[in-house]
Amino acid sequence: MNTIVQWVLDLMDSIGGPGIALGIFLENIFPPIPSEVILPLAGFTAAQGRYSVVEAILWATLGSVTGALLLYGLGAALGMDRLRGIARRMPLVDVADIDKTDAWFSRHGAKAVFFGRFVPGIRSLISIPAGIDRMPLAKFVGYTSAGSLIWNSLFVWIGFQLGDRYELVERYMDPISKVVYALIVLTALGVLVWMVRRSLRRSHDPDDHIELEKR
Numbered sequence: 001m002n003t004i005v006q007w008v009l010d011l012m013d014s015i016g017g018p019g020i021a022l023g024i025f026l027e028n029i030f031p032p033i034p035s036e037v038i039l040p041l042a043g044f045t046a047a048q049g050r051y052s053v054v055e056a057i058l059w060a061t062l063g064s065v066t067g068a069l070l071l072y073g074l075g076a077a078l079g080m081d082r083l084r085g086i087a088r089r090m091p092l093v094d095v096a097d098i099d100k101t102d103a104w105f106s107r108h109g110a111k112a113v114f115f116g117r118f119v120p121g122i123r124s125l126i127s128i129p130a131g132i133d134r135m136p137l138a139k140f141v142g143y144t145s146a147g148s149l150i151w152n153s154l155f156v157w158i159g160f161q162l163g164d165r166y167e168l169v170e171r172y173m174d175p176i177s178k179v180v181y182a183l184i185v186l187t188a189l190g191v192l193v194w195m196v197r198r199s200l201r202r203s204h205d206p207d208d209h210i211e212l213e214k215r
Contacts (some may be wrong), residue, residue, distance in 0.1 A: 008038050012045045017055050021063035024152070026068025028124050036120070039152055043159025056156045057149070064117075064148035067140060068127040072140060075131020083132060105133045110143050117147030 008026075011019030020042045027035045042056040051059075080102060107113065109130060116126035130140050 009041050012042060012050070017051050019039040020056055020059040020061065021066070024060045024063030025067040028064060029070060035151075036045035036155060039155030040159025040162065043156040044162070046156065047160045053156060053160050057153050060156060061145060061148045065145055067124070067139070068144045070129035071124060071127035075128035076134060078132055080132055102133060105129050109135050110139060111132055113140060114143040114147045117144065117151050
């Protein structure tokens, strides 16, 4: 990870703002790259006069939106019909689960896209269901840009203010990010346990499965 961060820093040094955009683009499609470290680095280099804070924020936001659009496109290419087909072939998964998730996203997708930009891991993955649901592209770009602009502005400004002490951000944000990732994993495990228990219950009571499908 230190090698990746150093590579991004070298990009910022060599090509300036586009290096920020490329680093944040890669962070979107490869979540383990920490934007909580890259963005303060962009602020740090801005403090050295390589570019302005506003330029750093705009380049970072361009990278965020571009990466989100790529994942949106992957989701749109997959589509709901293919996702349902995959669900039919997967153990423990019901097509009804997919339909319920789609209905939820149709109601709350805009909020999920906006607030998802503030959660490590989620800020990348949330673009895929947006594409599957075919959220209007202008709406998706608008909410993604707004959320990304806030997130990027915060960390670029912190890096700019800290200057040579920007590594303090990594020191404090790294454990916070790990806690968030741990909560995501625990939630996923909880869902898996629920799915397994549901499958076992239905295997003992087929009528329960029929009744749930009627609902």
